[in-house]
Amino acid sequence: MTAPVNPTANPALSTTANEPDSEIVLDLKNVTIHDDVADNELVKGVSFTLRRGGVLGIVGESGSGKSLTCRAILGILPKHIEVSGGSIDLLGRDVSSLTLKEWTGLRGTNIAAVFQDPGSYLNPSIRVGKQVQEVLRVKQHLGRRESRLRTLELFEAVRLNDPAYVYQQYTHELSGGMLQRVLIAAAIALEPDVLIADEATTALDVTVQAEILDLLGELKARTGLSLIVVSHDLAVVAQLCDEVLVMKDGAVVEQGLTRDILYAPKHEYAKLLIAEHEQYGLERYLDSAVPEPEQQELDYA
Numbered sequence: 001m002t003a004p005v006n007p008t009a010n011p012a013l014s015t016t017a018n019e020p021d022s023e024i025v026l027d028l029k030n031v032t033i034h035d036d037v038a039d040n041e042l043v044k045g046v047s048f049t050l051r052r053g054g055v056l057g058i059v060g061e062s063g064s065g066k067s068l069t070c071r072a073i074l075g076i077l078p079k080h081i082e083v084s085g086g087s088i089d090l091l092g093r094d095v096s097s098l099t100l101k102e103w104t105g106l107r108g109t110n111i112a113a114v115f116q117d118p119g120s121y122l123n124p125s126i127r128v129g130k131q132v133q134e135v136l137r138v139k140q141h142l143g144r145r146e147s148r149l150r151t152l153e154l155f156e157a158v159r160l161n162d163p164a165y166v167y168q169q170y171t172h173e174l175s176g177g178m179l180q181r182v183l184i185a186a187a188i189a190l191e192p193d194v195l196i197a198d199e200a201t202t203a204l205d206v207t208v209q210a211e212i213l214d215l216l217g218e219l220k221a222r223t224g225l226s227l228i229v230v231s232h233d234l235a236v237v238a239q240l241c242d243e244v245l246v247m248k249d250g251a252v253v254e255q256g257l258t259r260d261i262l263y264a265p266k267h268e269y270a271k272l273l274i275a276e277h278e279q280y281g282l283e284r285y286l287d288s289a290v291p292e293p294e295q296q297e298l299d300y301a
């Protein structure tokens, strides 16, 4: 289902620029991804710079290469698929030089991700609170009591009502939106620099979708987290992202500030994505949340 844009979204959360002076946390230069079995180039040159507190949207139809790009950044590409060219720098380190152990150290601590189907990332036979607590015990070496308290704080931070109750639940006792909040709590537990939300709201109903997007915006504003938001839905990225990258068939067909792409898309495919959304109120979002480029000049000066 396609999300309508939340017209009440806080514009202050959605248009904070990828400030040119802030620290670069992630830098991709002309990344290509190759399937060694099919001998096929699946991603054909992705470049972007993500700064601290910035939000980048990656949008495109199914199979356009969004997830593989994220998996490359997270170092979790399928076995026969590899980064065949370009570079990925995470916090100034070229990730191609990382050992398995270094990757394990970085994941969760510096970079984390939430995906579409939160239930499948949690163990159905362990209470959800325990699972988040375990992340803190293993990675931060917190004691039983401290890790439990921190888990409850995290549940509160992701706006789960009654954290102590949720803590005791199993996955089948929680809704999709609640599970996604639990997963976001686990993802931010170690205060990563970058959070990738790959179709994280796609399976949720539209109201919950909007709430989760608001939550991501709020976390970013409060903690300085940098976000990559992946969606096939332009309305989702428009709500949250400073910059957008439009992908099609493995290639980036358009890239730039969200407002520029929404107001003046150059590529036919980007135009099509925007036209498709008119019925869902993207123009309403444009009117209320993203001032026209001339009006916003000072904000970006």
Ligand SMILES: Nc1ncnc2c1ncn2[C@@H]1O[C@H](COP(=O)(O)OP(=O)(O)OP(=O)(O)O)[C@@H](O)[C@H]1O
Binding pocket: 035, 042, 060, 061, 062, 063, 064, 065, 066, 067, 068, 069, 078, 081, 232
């Ligand atoms: N494990 C895999 N083995 C072979 N090809 C794959 C694999 N994973 C993805 N691909 C191919 O790589 C291309 C890009 O896939 P990717 O999952 O990145 O697309 P996407 O834009 O994220 O799509 P979706 O929105 O459906 O997740 C597609 O052609 C897909 O078929």
